Amino acid sequence: MKKHSIDRRDFLKSGAVSLAGLSCLPLFRALDSYAEASGSIPILMNAKGVLLADPSRCTGCGRCELACTEFNLGKAHPLVASIKIRRNLNFGPNGAWAGQWLNMGKADQGRIFQETCKQCAHPVPCALACPEDAIRPDAATGARIVDEKKCTGCGICVSACPWEMPTIDPETGKAVKCDLCGGEPECVAACPTRALHYIKWRDLSRESVRRSAGIQSNCLECHK
Amino acid sequence: MSELGGWSGKVLRVDLNTGKIWDEGTLEKYRPYLGGTGIGYKVLWDEVPNGVRAWDPENRIVFACGPLAGTSALCSGRTAVTSLWPPHKDEWVASGHMGGYFASEMKYAGWDAIIIQGRSEKPVWLYVNNGNVQIRNAERLWGSGTYRTHAEICDEMGAAAQVAAIGPAGENLVRMSCVITGNSHSAGGMGSVMGSKNLKAIGIIGSRSVKIEADPGEWKKLIDYALSLAGANNQWVVPSTPQPWSEWHNPRSRWTADPRRYWGAADPPISTGTCHPNDRNSIGYRTLKSIYDFGEVAQDYTVRMDGCHACPIRCFPVMRVPSAARYGAPAEASNTCGGWWAGTRLMRHRFNTYAYLESAVVGKFFADDLGLWNNYNLMPGTFQFAYDHGILKAALSPEEYKRIPWKLYESKNPEFIKDFCRRIAFKIGEFGKAMGEGTDYALQKWRFPREYYLDGQGVRYFKHGHTRHHEWSGAQVGLLINMQYNRDPQCHSHSNFLSSGLPLELLKEIAAERFGSPDAVDANADFTRMNAGKARFAKFSLLRKELHDSLPLCNWMFPWLVSPLKERGYRGDSGLEAKFYSAVTGDQKNEEQLDLDAERIFNLHRCLTMRQMKTRNMREAHDLLPPWVFNDPNGKKPYTPGARAVEKDDMETARDMFYAECGWDEQNGAPTKKTLQRLGLDEVASDLKKAGLGD
Numbered sequence: 001m002k003k004h005s006i007d008r009r010d011f012l013k014s015g016a017v018s019l020a021g022l023s024c025l026p027l028f029r030a031l032d033s034y035a036e037a038s039g040s041i042p043i044l045m046n047a048k049g050v051l052l053a054d055p056s057r058c059t060g061c062g063r064c065e066l067a068c069t070e071f072n073l074g075k076a077h078p079l080v081a082s083i084k085i086r087r088n089l090n091f092g093p094n095g096a097w098a099g100q101w102l103n104m105g106k107a108d109q110g111r112i113f114q115e116t117c118k119q120c121a122h123p124v125p126c127a128l129a130c131p132e133d134a135i136r137p138d139a140a141t142g143a144r145i146v147d148e149k150k151c152t153g154c155g156i157c158v159s160a161c162p163w164e165m166p167t168i169d170p171e172t173g174k175a176v177k178c179d180l181c182g183g184e185p186e187c188v189a190a191c192p193t194r195a196l197h198y199i200k201w202r203d204l205s206r207e208s209v210r211r212s213a214g215i216q217s218n219c220l221e222c223h224k
Numbered sequence: 225m226s227e228l229g230g231w232s233g234k235v236l237r238v239d240l241n242t243g244k245i246w247d248e249g250t251l252e253k254y255r256p257y258l259g260g261t262g263i264g265y266k267v268l269w270d271e272v273p274n275g276v277r278a279w280d281p282e283n284r285i286v287f288a289c290g291p292l293a294g295t296s297a298l299c300s301g302r303t304a305v306t307s308l309w310p311p312h313k314d315e316w317v318a319s320g321h322m323g324g325y326f327a328s329e330m331k332y333a334g335w336d337a338i339i340i341q342g343r344s345e346k347p348v349w350l351y352v353n354n355g356n357v358q359i360r361n362a363e364r365l366w367g368s369g370t371y372r373t374h375a376e377i378c379d380e381m382g383a384a385a386q387v388a389a390i391g392p393a394g395e396n397l398v399r400m401s402c403v404i405t406g407n408s409h410s411a412g413g414m415g416s417v418m419g420s421k422n423l424k425a426i427g428i429i430g431s432r433s434v435k436i437e438a439d440p441g442e443w444k445k446l447i448d449y450a451l452s453l454a455g456a457n458n459q460w461v462v463p464s465t466p467q468p469w470s471e472w473h474n475p476r477s478r479w480t481a482d483p484r485r486y487w488g489a490a491d492p493p494i495s496t497g498t499c500h501p502n503d504r505n506s507i508g509y510r511t512l513k514s515i516y517d518f519g520e521v522a523q524d525y526t527v528r529m530d531g532c533h534a535c536p537i538r539c540f541p542v543m544r545v546p547s548a549a550r551y552g553a554p555a556e557a558s559n560t561c562g563g564w565w566a567g568t569r570l571m572r573h574r575f576n577t578y579a580y581l582e583s584a585v586v587g588k589f590f591a592d593d594l595g596l597w598n599n600y601n602l603m604p605g606t607f608q609f610a611y612d613h614g615i616l617k618a619a620l621s622p623e624e625y626k627r628i629p630w631k632l633y634e635s636k637n638p639e640f641i642k643d644f645c646r647r648i649a650f651k652i653g654e655f656g657k658a659m660g661e662g663t664d665y666a667l668q669k670w671r672f673p674r675e676y677y678l679d680g681q682g683v684r685y686f687k688h689g690h691t692r693h694h695e696w697s698g699a700q701v702g703l704l705i706n707m708q709y710n711r712d713p714q715c716h717s718h719s720n721f722l723s724s725g726l727p728l729e730l731l732k733e734i735a736a737e738r739f740g741s742p743d744a745v746d747a748n749a750d751f752t753r754m755n756a757g758k759a760r761f762a763k764f765s766l767l768r769k770e771l772h773d774s775l776p777l778c779n780w781m782f783p784w785l786v787s788p789l790k791e792r793g794y795r796g797d798s799g800l801e802a803k804f805y806s807a808v809t810g811d812q813k814n815e816e817q818l819d820l821d822a823e824r825i826f827n828l829h830r831c832l833t834m835r836q837m838k839t840r841n842m843r844e845a846h847d848l849l850p851p852w853v854f855n856d857p858n859g860k861k862p863y864t865p866g867a868r869a870v871e872k873d874d875m876e877t878a879r880d881m882f883y884a885e886c887g888w889d890e891q892n893g894a895p896t897k898k899t900l901q902r903l904g905l906d907e908v909a910s911d912l913k914k915a916g917l918g919d
Binding site: 056057058059060061062063066067069070071072073074075076077078079080086087088089090091095096110111170171189190191192193194 | 406436440505508
């Protein structure tokens, strides 16, 4: 894969900056330092497939999270699952809010929103933020996967992801994220209501509620 | 850490008298008892002597799950809550059981059980964040319903926290109160024990994993094998309408999926479809429970299904009925079966009408938010009997009687539900107090007539303040099961088999394989006399119920004697529990060995009851039957087709055979020393002997 050199001014001029992009300002600063350090910015080719969630069908059973961790990691550990249900289950993606009912999640018997990795197109926030260059595309699927040999568990990928999808496993000290199970996602196979689909990759980034506005602004404390 | 998989390895102990928090090793202390009710009964045996009352600080309340909770072992998301039982004034040992996600989160926080003793001076709640356990001030929460309590605690602990809470009913020491988790799941009867300790709630969040000893490939194969055998809710393995894949159908089945049936309030509406038994990805559509609970009218108001963690069956319908807001209830509600009682059993709407559904949604909110329990429908049934027979008018003062809004009840206005529930939760008047004190209180104080106890169609009081539950399922089998506990038995092992939808000949074949005789199974409402096969069936059912309440697994689904697979001759696999257990823990046990653990747990319950009753004569003092089981409502002679009745002599034979099967004294039904020793309960045997209750 050819690496392209690009300087910041050209990048901004190229019109790749959109309104949504402005919210990725810290990311550009990360790109900046990346470019300074290594002289180039890696551009990952798009993944071949991506997980699509259908919240109308999700019943919150959590078997997707369990399949993900049990069949891949050999333990039942929903906290580190690459698909996120547990954190949305009770109150939806906006979380508990002083007892107010938001008609999301189980607490108000509304929808449960499954969160899946978007396998982002360039610029891939987790990959670009990783100081060890430990997140690279999988050969089979193009999924953005963590190289455990390089990962130091710093957690920057978690902060960089607008959806807070990677997790640092407290038991291994390594980042865990969705690798599409080599092309046969366990979560899709495990879902008892067909609420998950493995589809040809498309950009799902605009379809999902962002979680980490607060965390992204934290990045600015260091990356001035 | 546990050297075996499954268990977290630690049991949390809290003393609210002193604020002391400490832990015990699960395997070191409780391994022979597995978890759940096993741990509960063991704690009560060791630590709660006779003389302690349910609301005394010395009473323990034990929230326990077991090695399977937190994994994808099917239907493993269950918590048993064991303590002295407030719904009857004798307060003998019993357990409530709640689903949802509490058990799993307990495991992720590193705990197999939480045992609470003592009493706090001020309202508190228990904060459990992995090993960081604190007793926190609950003065701001006291008085709140369970819904708000959940939201407040999750606001503090994180949205992924799980909460078990009481509402005002538990706080006010209403005996008919429960513990609620996740707004919709309830452990019956135990609310006031928490209330008596000034314990408002337990909030749990964890970051740990549950270890599975089997290698991931083997575990995945076992899970897939188990999924292949699953039926629908209550292990119905036959659809309710004709489907191309099934030889049979049964309109009573809970396998209600059909291409013409929808989650009608989903966006967009979702057809439940054909649900071929080999299709793993449609298991969650098989049970369109809302039409079972409310009738076909419910389809348009069904948003989706819900249930407990790790269960593919999803037996909790989520309903959206906007007009419920008129009565102060949220439009959305999720519960199942008897959980809708404050609408369905209290008000007298016709089944399969909008009004029936609307009342259910209104009722569920008030009952669950207040943390009110209905004694498996006995409380509303008793109320209706009292109303119909003029008992209320005679028992209450004219002033109080006038204050109760009878016009709302008579016009079937859901406003009555709110008034009814609040009267009981807040002990308003003699009516509120009596309804909440446990059924026997009202029966004795208001001098219910003998007709109440004979009411074979309506109320169906069983004994000792509790009602019946699947009592006719299997004739003597169901009746024996209903005698065994100090509350309704909450046992579905037998009915999951008998009401699976398979034809009688097939059930008899499978019964012959499992229980040694095809006569273990009768035709529905065509009973035959007691036989040894039925005794084995009853024992199997009871042992499995305790096993499920300890592993845990859901007793509304397991055991799986049958499956929907024609290619297997519709056989299930009654060894699944042992397979899950062995794979998760690494402790290799077969079916017989695990059933021995179950038998130990079941016998410990029996011994505890004997100790509390101070009797060995269980046959005459405890294993009782109500008079209505001997009278068919249509006057038919027992053991003739269509007769729902048994004979006294035959039921004595039933006790004889059951006691023999269990290794209990043939005269009085007490576990013999020999049996207790076989089960490793030597110390229990000698304690009983010291109390003058041994052999």
